[in-house]
Amino acid sequence: MVLPARGRTAGWPWPGLSATVPASRMAKVYFYYSAMNAGKSTVLLQSSHNYRERGMRTLLFTPAIDTRHGTGRIRSRIGLEADAFPLAAAEDLLVRVRDQHARAPVACVLVDEAQFLTPDQVWQVSDIADGLDIPVLCYGLRTDFQGKLFPGSAALLGIADDLTELKTICHCGRKATMNLRVDGQGRGVREGAQVEIGGNDRYVATCRRHFKDALAGRITVRPDAHGPR
Numbered sequence: 001m002v003l004p005a006r007g008r009t010a011g012w013p014w015p016g017l018s019a020t021v022p023a024s025r026m027a028k029v030y031f032y033y034s035a036m037n038a039g040k041s042t043v044l045l046q047s048s049h050n051y052r053e054r055g056m057r058t059l060l061f062t063p064a065i066d067t068r069h070g071t072g073r074i075r076s077r078i079g080l081e082a083d084a085f086p087l088a089a090a091e092d093l094l095v096r097v098r099d100q101h102a103r104a105p106v107a108c109v110l111v112d113e114a115q116f117l118t119p120d121q122v123w124q125v126s127d128i129a130d131g132l133d134i135p136v137l138c139y140g141l142r143t144d145f146q147g148k149l150f151p152g153s154a155a156l157l158g159i160a161d162d163l164t165e166l167k168t169i170c171h172c173g174r175k176a177t178m179n180l181r182v183d184g185q186g187r188g189v190r191e192g193a194q195v196e197i198g199g200n201d202r203y204v205a206t207c208r209r210h211f212k213d214a215l216a217g218r219i220t221v222r223p224d225a226h227g228p229r
């Protein structure tokens, strides 16, 4: 389990201090990315638990766009769950964390569904690490159902300090890197809105080969059958 150490309270934006703090001690931005159903929320909740059992305070955020489990709730498929602060697209994440940090020191910030962050919010995430010296762990999908980067994921892939892929597998046994959207008959969907939160019944994590096979109509894939028909 990765547990980033919190660096000393020093460094930017306090001129002169940053040069004296080893780079390895500075807080980092971590991006854990994957396809659907790789256990991102489970890993997030476990990481938060690791901090809290040592008496360290964590802040959990989830984009307000995702209300499947009630606003402000992170729930993993294996049953773990925790309260989280909902975060709207227009909100400043740095301000939210700075306010909380002033009330009681924050050891780590964790963001679920980080693909839904705006690029501005990703830069705010970097300010939390660089300015407040608090590590930020972001968990999200790399790409959408068309294989295109989500804006939040693109920004995180661009500027995060540490990139880790959480792996899951396709029905064929290869690593699943794609998020196939399927219709009621298990056919791959090519067109539609990027964000269509409705959960696992509309998406299947597949390898790239089977993603292309489904979009080309060569196979159908049932989300609940874990394989092509």
Ligand SMILES: [Zn+2]
Binding pocket: 170, 171, 172, 173, 174, 206, 207, 208, 209, 210
């Ligand atoms: Zn496959």
